[in-house]
Amino acid sequence: MNSIRHLYVHIPFCLKVCPYCSFYKEASDRNKTRRFLDALLVELDRESAQRPVRPQTIFFGGGTPSALSVSQLEYLLGEMRRRLDMDEVREWTLEMNPATVSMEKAKMLRALGVNRISMGVQSWNPGLLNVLGRVHSSDQALRSYEILREAGFENVNIDLMFAVPTQSRDQWADSLERTIALAPEHISAYCLTYEEDTAFFRMFQQGELVQDKDWDADLFELTIDRLAAAGYEQYEISNYAPAGRECRHNLAYWFGADYLGLGPSAFSTCGASRWQNVEDTALYCDRVLNGESAAGFREVVNPETRKAEAIAFGLRTNRGVARDMLHPWESTVREYLEEGFFAPNGDRIVLTRKGKLVADTLAAAFV
Ligand SMILES: C[S@@+](CC[C@H](N)C(=O)[O-])C[C@H]1O[C@@H](n2cnc3c(N)ncnc32)[C@H](O)[C@@H]1O
Ligand code: SF4
Secondary structure (H helix, E strand, C coil): CCCEEEEEEEECEECCCCCCCCCCCEECCHHHHHHHHHHHHHHHHHHHHHCCEEEEEEEEEECCHHHCCHHHHHHHHHHHHHHCCCCCCCEEEEEECHHHCCHHHHHHHHHCCCCEEEEEEECCCHHHHHHCCCCCCHHHHHHHHHHHHHCCCCCEEEEEEECCCCCCHHHHHHHHHHHHHHCCCEEEEEECCCCCCCHHHHHHHCCCCCCCHHHHHHHHHHHHHHHHHCCCEEEECCEEECCCCCCHHHHHHHCCCCEEEECCCCEEEECCEEEEECCCHHHHHHHHHCCCCCEEEEEECCHHHHHHHHHHHHHHECCCEEHHHHHHHHHHHHHHHHCCCEEEECCEEEECHHHHCCHHHHHHCCC
16 A cells, blocks of 8 residues: 555634634634544554554644643643654644744744745735735744744745735735745745635635735736745746745645545545535544544545545646647547637647636546
8 A cells, every 4th residue: 555645634713713714613612622632643653553654744724723822832742742753754844924933933843844934915915914914924924934034944934815805916916926035936826716615715705805816916917926026936827936936735736646634624646535624623533532433424536536635636736737638639639729718738738828817627627
């Protein structure tokens, strides 16, 4: 049986829930946390008894993993290190919200082996941080970034969001400039999406917030150009880095590697088996600690589904997709080449800039 090389851990707590976000999370509650950490460790023990887990990449996402206290993180990471073969770990990322960064926490994470931080800055503009309902100021984000550097992190990602209500082109350009000036190793720039079951979605439905696709496209093109000029290659629709600084964990997902996800709402794909854990922290803990499966749903992924996924994810990246893989859809490929959505790159097909603007729609043709 092949070893699992990529491990995801979902920490479903946030200091405050942002009005646009649909990731599974809840407001932090210190009383429930220890039980949750123990459930994660039990799930890890159980899953690694089923198959060898020798991670090359680990990703702590959320929610907000840094919403855990220093002692909670120390406990969780220390116990995971005791249980796992860590010899081959090359990248260990932990997501942080700027309001939850401290020197003590950063140094402890670094000492326990975390070597990459992804920090959600979203914007450097105080008014827009307010629109986004963020708990931190732009000064606090800057201080947190400096703390991460002082604590020894040499691989830091900054998350930004564009097409935010009321955001001007100049404000977005300014957020990009301020980010570039800090020289992080990686920048994720997401176009705001109106996700179901969020406050922003309700406001969007009621016409209080509007979306302008042309405006989104304009800001997206500004992003690609400005970041390219600063040495950040767009290696995936929303992700930019100098060569060699791409997020290995996400690349592994996108290129179809198996991965194990722990925690509520986490997905796992191991061979033909895929499951998602229940999206309910209390239920997750009850199930795991009672010896039951945490999975809320399970499916067998057939080779056709994995192929369609490889095409959809591959098209989003600058590596594109081998033309051979698209053979059954040759007429669609020719049409997209003629319309300027696709371009040939050796024996591969990549999206053009025009194609990147409608990547999801194009990928849907290959399902
Ligand atoms: C799990 S959060 C990052 C860590 C931490 N929770 C924080 O917000 O600082 C992942 C990222 O997804 C992005 N994101 C969340 N909801 C989004 C949405 N509706 N549209 C676009 N990007 C979104 C944000 O940039 C956010 O930083
Ligand atoms: S964006 Fe980050 S901090 Fe805000 S609710 Fe989502 S996961 Fe929590």
